[in-house]
Amino acid sequence: MDFVPVNEPLLNGNEKKYLCECIDTGWISSEGPFVKAFEQKMSVTVDRKYGIAVSNGTAALEVAMQALGIGEGDEVIMPAFTIISCAMAVTKLGAIPVLVDSDLHTWNMNVDEVEAKITPKTKAIMIVHIYGLPVEVDGVLALAKKYGLKVIEDAAEMHGQTYRGKPCGSFGDISTFSFYPNKHITTGEGGMVVTDDEELAERCRMLRNLCFRKDVRYVHDEISDNYRFTNLQAAVGLAQLERLDEFVERKRAMGKYYTEQLKDIVGMILPIEKTDYADNIYWVYGIVLDRQIQADNRMIQKLLAEEGIGSRTFFWCMHEQPVYQKQGLFNRESYPNAEYLARKGFYIPSGLALTEEQMERVVTGVRGVMTRI
Numbered sequence: 298m299d300f301v302p303v304n305e306p307l308l309n310g311n312e313k314k315y316l317c318e319c320i321d322t323g324w325i326s327s328e329g330p331f332v333k334a335f336e337q338k339m340s341v342t343v344d345r346k347y348g349i350a351v352s353n354g355t356a357a358l359e360v361a362m363q364a365l366g367i368g369e370g371d372e373v374i375m376p377a378f379t380i381i382s383c384a385m386a387v388t389k390l391g392a393i394p395v396l397v398d399s400d401l402h403t404w405n406m407n408v409d410e411v412e413a414k415i416t417p418k419t420k421a422i423m424i425v426h427i428y429g430l431p432v433e434v435d436g437v438l439a440l441a442k443k444y445g446l447k448v449i450e451d452a453a454e455m456h457g458q459t460y461r462g463k464p465c466g467s468f469g470d471i472s473t474f475s476f477y478p479n480k481h482i483t484t485g486e487g488g489m490v491v492t493d494d495e496e497l498a499e500r501c502r503m504l505r506n507l508c509f510r511k512d513v514r515y516v517h518d519e520i521s522d523n524y525r526f527t528n529l530q531a532a533v534g535l536a537q538l539e540r541l542d543e544f545v546e547r548k549r550a551m552g553k554y555y556t557e558q559l560k561d562i563v564g565m566i567l568p569i570e571k572t573d574y575a576d577n578i579y580w581v582y583g584i585v586l587d588r589q590i591q592a593d594n595r596m597i598q599k600l601l602a603e604e605g606i607g608s609r610t611f612f613w614c615m616h617e618q619p620v621y622q623k624q625g626l627f628n629r630e631s632y633p634n635a636e637y638l639a640r641k642g643f644y645i646p647s648g649l650a651l652t653e654e655q656m657e658r659v660v661t662g663v664r665g666v667m668t669r670i
């Protein structure tokens with residue numbers, strides 16, 4: 298039987314047509330017309346004035362942090378449980394990530410613990426929406442206002458999600474997206490920074506392109522990188538965005554189906570369907586093993602693979618990253634909820650191309666594995 302991949306994107310809209318247009322017109326570089334069209338459409342979708350497309354979601358975070366002026370010795374508050382892109386965007390600038398433990402209910406940063414982490418060196422709070430439910434944004438915005446802090450929102454997993462009816466990607470000073478193939482909207486590789494601040498937007502455009510000076514080309518006052526995004530990527534992105542509502546609906550239906558089929562299995566905590574501010578979008582369908590279960594997520598991943606089912610373990614915590622431990626960062630810090638999620642959480646196939654037959658196989662596989670352990 299075929300292996301059920303953990304993710305497969307759906308590319309059967311206008312992707313091919315728009316890509317052919319790139320080839321036919323010769324516009325394949327970052328100067329092509331689809332790039333601006335995609336930036337425009339994406340920023341309108343998330344209720345922002347400006348969109349700056351970049352090479353990937355990690356680059357988007359780097360550009361955003363640099364544009365905000367984060368630098369040496371500055372502290373940035375962020376979740377312990379996230380992808381390393383978030384911490385890297387901070388440490389690359391010589392700034393310090395200050396970590397916050399997770400809420401076991403939503404798997405997001407526990408906003409109640411943020412205020413205690415604020416010091417005179419704190420410059421920004423990074424909101425990272427994890428796996429399908431948004432962070433409790435209002436709490437963060439209130440703290441940012443009270444202490445005069447910048448807010449950066451990593452909405453990489455939140456295409457089409459809202460917080461109290463307002464799109465994710467519209468909160469704080471600047472927000473970022475990824476278009477990696479496992480996100481709701483993909484361009485193969487790709488990312489975007491969105492903001493309402495014209496000056497920030499202009500800085501992001503500069504940072505994306507080696508910080509060329511505007512008056513004289515090949516003269517540079519600052520160092521950044523080449524984070525450009527191509528017309529080919531934008532062609533795929535435009536076609537994907539046309540189907541955002543349909544994709545979100547599909548993901549939600551998948552989430553409901555899995556929950557319905559898996560809820561009677563003992564030993565697993567399933568994602569919550571909604572909070573009072575959002576309905577789960579199930580970027581991925583995550584499962585957390587109960588504390589009584591001896592096995593960890595790596596064991597489950599192995600057993601599921603034997604059943605022909607792809608899965609992934611959850612993120613590994615920032616304070617437990619060998620690279621940061623070597624640098625003496627997060628010395629003896631502990632975030633028990635984040636550590637628990639990192640060891641006991643995994644996600645099952647939830648890509649947009651997943652068929653009903655594949656989902657049935659996943660359910661049978663998970664049931665089989667859970668009875669075996």
Ligand SMILES: *Cc1c(COP(=O)(O)O)cnc(C)c1O
Nearest residue numbers: 353354355380382453454475477
């Ligand atoms: C995927 C992801 C990123 C990184 O995006 P890339 O395009 O893979 O670089 C950053 N943050 C979060 C929360 C993500 O899920």
